[in-house]
Amino acid sequence: MTAPPLDPRAVALLSCPVCRAPFAVVDGGAGLACAAGHRVDRARQGHLTLMPPVRRPPTGDSAAMVAARVAFLSAGHYDPLSAALRDAVLADGPPSTLVDLGGGTGHHLARLLDELPDAVGVVLDASRYAARRAARAHPRAIAVVGDAWGRVPLLDGVADRALVVFAPRNGAEIARVLRPGGHLVVVTPAPDHLTEIVGPLGLLRVDPDKADRLAATLEPHLRRTGAVAYRWTALLERSELAALVGMGPHARHLSTDDLTASLARLSPSLQVTISVDVAVYERLG
Numbered sequence: 001m002t003a004p005p006l007d008p009r010a011v012a013l014l015s016c017p018v019c020r021a022p023f024a025v026v027d028g029g030a031g032l033a034c035a036a037g038h039r040v041d042r043a044r045q046g047h048l049t050l051m052p053p054v055r056r057p058p059t060g061d062s063a064a065m066v067a068a069r070v071a072f073l074s075a076g077h078y079d080p081l082s083a084a085l086r087d088a089v090l091a092d093g094p095p096s097t098l099v100d101l102g103g104g105t106g107h108h109l110a111r112l113l114d115e116l117p118d119a120v121g122v123v124l125d126a127s128r129y130a131a132r133r134a135a136r137a138h139p140r141a142i143a144v145v146g147d148a149w150g151r152v153p154l155l156d157g158v159a160d161r162a163l164v165v166f167a168p169r170n171g172a173e174i175a176r177v178l179r180p181g182g183h184l185v186v187v188t189p190a191p192d193h194l195t196e197i198v199g200p201l202g203l204l205r206v207d208p209d210k211a212d213r214l215a216a217t218l219e220p221h222l223r224r225t226g227a228v229a230y231r232w233t234a235l236l237e238r239s240e241l242a243a244l245v246g247m248g249p250h251a252r253h254l255s256t257d258d259l260t261a262s263l264a265r266l267s268p269s270l271q272v273t274i275s276v277d278v279a280v281y282e283r284l285g
Contacts, residue, residue: 073107
């Protein structure tokens with residue numbers, strides 16, 4: 001499958017990681033260049049790498065983690081989350097520009113763009129494996145390998161909506177790239193998320209102070225305007241449980257052998273609680 005052409009409206013959101021100037025498409029879409037002559041070639045898979053030259057690239061998700069995410073999300077178990085994101089994003093009218101920070105394969109952004117025929121988006125993720133998938137997620141989205149903890153390679157005030165779904169939250173940078181009156185939609189796990197398998201599979205537990213830490217990182221720059229809790233259950237087979245564990249941070253702490261042994265002790269299928277909080281923040285000033 002060939003990656004779609006770069007949408008010039010989405011390119012207009014990006015900034016050069018060297019000099020922070022706007023980009024223009026060059027060589028028929030083979031890359032980007034700024035007025036200062038800094039050039040970025042587009043990977044053959046379709047994504048762009050916009051890492052600052054002096055910053056050490058963060059460790060992104062592995063190819064196995066990305067494959068697990070594709071398998072789990074394509075099965076539809078997080079469709080209620082996609083609906084929750086749609087409701088939050090559209091609450092104040094349809095946006096024209098969206099950025100999904102730590103957006104992985106672009107699954108959530110693509111769902112939103114399907115319902116926003118005039119909008120464009122950017123998916124930013126530290127994983128080149130995720131970006132390869134995201135480059136083909138939607139014809140009006142651009143996939144960028146970048147660092148959400150550092151300077152986000154977007155111009156000031158260009159995003160109507162920013163999304164952060166189970167991903168790092170850099171409040172100062174999110175506020176910078178949002179337009180005045182723009183909104184951030186952030187999804188975090190609730191304390192009872194995956195509660196049925198946390199103990200049996202040795203998963204990481206949700207920090208009980210997560211809400212306070214979220215506020216500390218965002219509220220100096222953004223004001224919370226609302227939050228909604230969503231909770232549903234999914235009947236998952238062992239292979240789907242393996243994909244669920246393998247696509248997230250748990251995969252970095254569990255060996256494949258330990259996970260396989262733990263799954264073998266569970267029922268062939270299990271009802272698992274999916275519990276998340278969806279909060280909306282507005283840019284201050």
